[in-house]
Amino acid sequence: MTSYGTLGVAVIGTGRMGADHVRRINEVISGARVAALADLDADRVKHLADGIEGCTAYIDPAAAMADPAVDAVLIASPGPAHEAALLEAFARDLPVLCEKPLTPDPASALRVVRAEQALGHRRVQVGFMRRYDADYRTLKSLLDQGTYGRPLMLHNKHRNADTPPGFTDAMTIHDSVVHEIDVTRWLLDEEITAVRVVRPTPSGKAPEGLSDPQLILFETTGGQVVDTELFVNCGFGYQVSCEAVCEGGTARIGDDHGVFTNTAGRWGGAITPGFVERFEEAYDRQVQRWVDATRRGEVEGPSCWDGYAAAAVCAAGVRAQETGERAAVELVERPALYR
Ligand code: ISE
DSSP states (O other): OOOOSSEEEEEEOOSHHHHHHHHHHHHTOSSEEEEEEEOSOHHHHHHHHHTSTTOEEESSHHHHHHSTTOOEEEEOSOGGGHHHHHHHHHHTTOOEEEESOSSSSHHHHHHHHHHHHHHTSOOEEEEOGGGGOHHHHHHHHHHHHTTTOSEEEEEEEEEOSOOOTTOOHHHIIIIIIHHHHHHHHHHHTOOEEEEEEEOOSOOTTSOTTOOOSEEEEEEETTSOEEEEEEETTOSSOOEEEEEEEETTEEEEEOOOOSOOEEETTEEEOOOOOOHHHHTHHHHHHHHHHHHHHHHTTOOOSSOHHHHHHHHHHHHHHHHHHHHSSOEEOOOOOOOGGGO
């Protein structure tokens, strides 16, 4: 693989995450610059590109990738557009950072896995940013070192203040629980084999028709059981935590931290408002690590296999929601490229 000087990045998709990554590459990341942007919204993409020196705006992602100043691609368009963009990047053998989900369903994710296999080398880092969060990384190294013995269970909490209009039950799995799916597989180094979803009477604050909160249970190849409280209209802020219960002790991360106050007979502190603020450093580290690895001619971090496995667990999760039954996860055999 080639190694690069300053990496010219094409950012595909300039909505909320895409625009945030453009800002990040411009202001925070070293060793990269935004060389091209692509978005179906011609006015938005032109406006954004006009503010960046040496950056060209495109509507067509393939045209952005063909720009001679482009060495690598950051895909932040909506999930259904990812497969075509990934295949285009593979055709040009360009390194990719692809926002989650890799693709929205296991069949298309498997097509991407097979296409990368056909290239013969990894090209993609998938944007599961929690793997770059300092607390999650500490928990991961405690578990890897066996500090508390063999992990038996994980207890996760995932709360959002509210959801955007049109958020559906299936999206609670694909957009939100997908993070617990990825951290479970990563922290425990096991595949998830089955999913169950338990739905209490919805909160009065939940939009009509949305099951909120939910309790999601995973079983793993290692025999561990993982529970996640998902409460996406809790109303009070953003909270993500994970407690590992091991044979010799427990370790918990993600409790709110920051300034602790005492006043007027009460103690307290602020709850982070949303995921962009809570995981800001993780997003920065994720993109910097991608740029650094790419410039060395290497690929690291969550792979297309991780994206495919997450999509397969999401599909089982949606089946479990719909049927109220335990849904088994169907996975093909893991190719040698991802072992
Ligand atoms: C959103 O897409 C995310 O990725 C956030 O991390 C998650 O907390 C939220 O529920 C999702 O909608």
